Amino acid sequence: MPRIAVIPGDGVGPEIIDAVIPVLETLSDLMNLPLDLRFFEAGDETKRKRGVALPEETLNGVMNSDATLMVAIGESAREVILPLRQKLDLYVNLRPAKSYPVPRAIPGFDLTIVRENTEDLYVMSGWRGLDTAVDLRIITRRASERICRFGYRYARERGKSRVYVVHKANVLGGCMLFREVCSRVAEEEGFDYREMYVDSAAMRIAMDRPFDVIITTNMFGDILSDLAAAFIGGLGMYPSANIGESRAIFEPVHGTAPEIAGKNIANPMATILSAAMMMGWLGHEGGSKLIEEAVRRACELGYTTPDVGGSMRTKEVGLKISEIMREIG
Numbered sequence: 001m002p003r004i005a006v007i008p009g010d011g012v013g014p015e016i017i018d019a020v021i022p023v024l025e026t027l028s029d030l031m032n033l034p035l036d037l038r039f040f041e042a043g044d045e046t047k048r049k050r051g052v053a054l055p056e057e058t059l060n061g062v063m064n065s066d067a068t069l070m071v072a073i074g075e076s077a078r079e080v081i082l083p084l085r086q087k088l089d090l091y092v093n094l095r096p097a098k099s100y101p102v103p104r105a106i107p108g109f110d111l112t113i114v115r116e117n118t119e120d121l122y123v124m125s126g127w128r129g130l131d132t133a134v135d136l137r138i139i140t141r142r143a144s145e146r147i148c149r150f151g152y153r154y155a156r157e158r159g160k161s162r163v164y165v166v167h168k169a170n171v172l173g174g175c176m177l178f179r180e181v182c183s184r185v186a187e188e189e190g191f192d193y194r195e196m197y198v199d200s201a202a203m204r205i206a207m208d209r210p211f212d213v214i215i216t217t218n219m220f221g222d223i224l225s226d227l228a229a230a231f232i233g234g235l236g237m238y239p240s241a242n243i244g245e246s247r248a249i250f251e252p253v254h255g256t257a258p259e260i261a262g263k264n265i266a267n268p269m270a271t272i273l274s275a276a277m278m279m280g281w282l283g284h285e286g287g288s289k290l291i292e293e294a295v296r297r298a299c300e301l302g303y304t305t306p307d308v309g310g311s312m313r314t315k316e317v318g319l320k321i322s323e324i325m326r327e328i329g
């Protein structure tokens with residue numbers, strides 16, 4: 001029985017989790033697969049109450065689970081996500097931007113961004129003088145090699161052939177190393193090595209999309225994935241996974257969306273699709289497909305929140321998706 005840690009977090013997190021739980025329970029029922037869901041707290045509210053954003057039992061809960069589903073952490077995100085990422089060595093940030101039939105999504109858009117998750121400008125090292133600020137960018141052979149290998153293997157498993165390594169090696173030394181490592185890994189994994197400068201890749205995402213998978217460094221991955229979000233109807237539709245050797249944390253790409261928190265209009269689909277990714281990662285591919293298919297039908301039927309053109313509440317969307325799962329499951 002898979003043990004799943006659930007962290008609602010801050011902002012829209014709790015109301016979204018309310019909508020996601022029925023989906024997981026329905027799945028568990030239909031697949032005759034008991035799921036051991038354990039709830040843990042973390043984030044701003046936790047810090048206010050208890051003085052720490054990531055309490056010991058949450059950390060242990062995540063470490064002792066097979067997978068974690070988290071929604072969003074507010075201002076204390078660095079105190080929660082960074083230690084988790086480090087402890088579990090979650091070196092991949094996998095962001096599949098796939099369009100569902102909602103207004104403003106480009107039909108057929110399907111681009112997975114494989115973003116390095118441990119270094120680059122996010123090492124948070126540098127200094128600030130009065131008139132000068134310096135941010136350190138670290139790129140290592142080891143991190144480049146493992147993200148790249150993950151990217152190519154992921155592409156092979158999914159039958160995706162147009163894999164591009166995206167960088168800015170005409171300007172940045174770190175990118176030269178990244179490119180050198182990636183071109184070797186491509187060859188070892190049996191792929192033609194294809195690459196593109198990040199500026200060019202941004203334009204091509206908007207224009208003609210010659211790629212299925214983009215493997216890239218941390219900051220470029222961050223920026224390109226928000227661009228990709230624009231083609232699938234926004235952040236409310238965008239799931240992600242942080243993956244290590246034996247652990248993973250699944251979460252929507254979006255944050256706490258504070259201005260809509262408490263209104264019950266947040267779109268739960270990004271988190272529901274993250275839960276689908278989680279089921280796939282746990283080896284229940286059928287469950288994953290079932291959730292995705294139910295989300296697709298819910299979109300077609302207009303069972304959606306206002307951000308993607310509907311008028312349903314967060315919880316209702318979760319219930320509708322559960323109903324559809326029962327119909328088709």
Ligand code: ATP
Nearest residue numbers: 073074235236254255256257258265266267268307
């Ligand atoms: P944080 O500081 O936690 O990252 P943020 O203000 O940057 O929060 P995000 O959650 O990243 O906000 O989202 C940016 C915008 O996208 C929000 O202002 C919100 O309008 C919209 N948005 C994000 N997630 C959702 C969602 N699940 N449903 C509807 N709209 C969303």
Ligand code: MG
Nearest residue numbers: 254255256257
């Ligand atoms: Mg944000």
